[in-house]
Amino acid sequence: MKVLLIEDDQFFQKFYSSKLLEQQYQVATASNGEEGLTQAKSFAPDIIILDIIMPKKNGFEFLTARAADPALKKIPVIVFSTLGQDDDVKKALDLGANDFVNKGLFDFEAVKLKIAKMVK
Amino acid sequence: MDNDVAKYKDLFITTAKDYCTQIIQALSTLSTNPQATQAIDAVHLSSHSLKSQNAAMGFSSSAEMFMTIEKIFAKIQEQSAHISSELLTEIKNCIDDFSYSLAQIQHNNQEQDMSAHTEKLQTFNR
Numbered sequence: 399m400k401v402l403l404i405e406d407d408q409f410f411q412k413f414y415s416s417k418l419l420e421q422q423y424q425v426a427t428a429s430n431g432e433e434g435l436t437q438a439k440s441f442a443p444d445i446i447i448l449d450i451i452m453p454k455k456n457g458f459e460f461l462t463a464r465a466a467d468p469a470l471k472k473i474p475v476i477v478f479s480t481l482g483q484d485d486d487v488k489k490a491l492d493l494g495a496n497d498f499v500n501k502g503l504f505d506f507e508a509v510k511l512k513i514a515k516m517v518k
Numbered sequence: 519m520d521n522d523v524a525k526y527k528d529l530f531i532t533t534a535k536d537y538c539t540q541i542i543q544a545l546s547t548l549s550t551n552p553q554a555t556q557a558i559d560a561v562h563l564s565s566h567s568l569k570s571q572n573a574a575m576g577f578s579s580s581a582e583m584f585m586t587i588e589k590i591f592a593k594i595q596e597q598s599a600h601i602s603s604e605l606l607t608e609i610k611n612c613i614d615d616f617s618y619s620l621a622q623i624q625h626n627n628q629e630q631d632m633s634a635h636t637e638k639l640q641t642f643n644r
Contacts, residue, residue, distance in 0.1 A: 407567045409533040410574070413526055451566045453559070480570040482585050502574040 399517060400424045402443035404434035404460065405478065406452040410501050414447065417506045423513075431455025435463055438470055444517045446475045447509070448495065450486045457486075461493035474516040476509070527627075530575050531620055537564040537571075538613050538620075545606050552601035561609070562591035568616075580619060583612055583632040586639040593643070605642050611635065 450457035593599035619630035
């Protein structure tokens, strides 16, 4: 299964990408929303894990662009949330994100379950 | 400190130091140009990342401090708050003490208490 991880923070990008690779997912990463859109089109992931606060197109802008693209719209998106981001998560879900997970909990099992739920 | 968290301590310290450097550089820009958008965005983004990383590692006092800085700079981005030299000085003090805290974390996993800084920062977040 192919996962695109769009996350600017190197700490979280490295943690979650190595966990995904350990579990035999194919992983592509992007460090901002603009790069994420390019990767989403070329890598054609089965699912996208998306951070919200990023430079060069944030998560909201990515979701808006995704909603306007018939091919990208079909790819489920799980947003990464963190402390104090309840409003951001709600906004992301309103913009079409399918689910969210708190990246700060380091709960990779929760991430795996959500991926499995999204991609049957 | 549980297994995954302990394994990523070095990565946390390295990336946290990078973000601190970015904040310091942005503060320097803002001291002469308080309208500099890129510098304002840099402080917002870096403090957001430091909040998340510290929360993930269980360093809640630091996470709260950086969340406060993030909120202040979100208001500055929306132009509902402004940069002052007092704010810049306080953030510099926060980074100095956080850098000391990182050194303590590296040695003995002991986070320093940042609550006094959070309290002081709250006076800028009204």
